[in-house]
Amino acid sequence: MTLAIQESIKAIYNPKYDFLGQSYASMYPNLHKYPATMLPQIGYELLKEFKAKKTALLDPYCGSGSSFISGLEYGIKRFVGFDLNPLAILISKAKLNYIERESLLRDCLLYTSPSPRDA
Secondary structure, three states: OOHHHHHHHHHHOOHHHOOOOOOHHHOOOOOOOOOOOOOHHHHHHHHHHOOOOOOOEEEOOOOOOHHHHHHHHHOOOOEEEOOOOHHHHHHHHHHHOOOOHHHHHHHHHHHHOOOHHHO
16 A cells, blocks of 8 residues: 555544444344445444434435434434335334334244144
């Protein structure tokens, strides 16, 4: 790397946006694999820096919902997102829906118990 490039990087480097060593799971469990997932920490820092209103968040290319996780941490409660990939929409909805523990356990038992046909 040339000295000019190194000097250019030093001039624009901001340690506030250095997320080296952090992962998606640093904020929330990463329950899926999805390409080009943004770290929610980045979105959270940007929302704080721009003093975004805490009314709603629109993400027209929501992917797996990383921006929504950022918004939740920031205090936003209403989210609207679009994506061409139906899997992305499903993942985003799953991240944003609260599930009662008892309901989750009941559903897990339902799907893991042998059916009468298997007996």
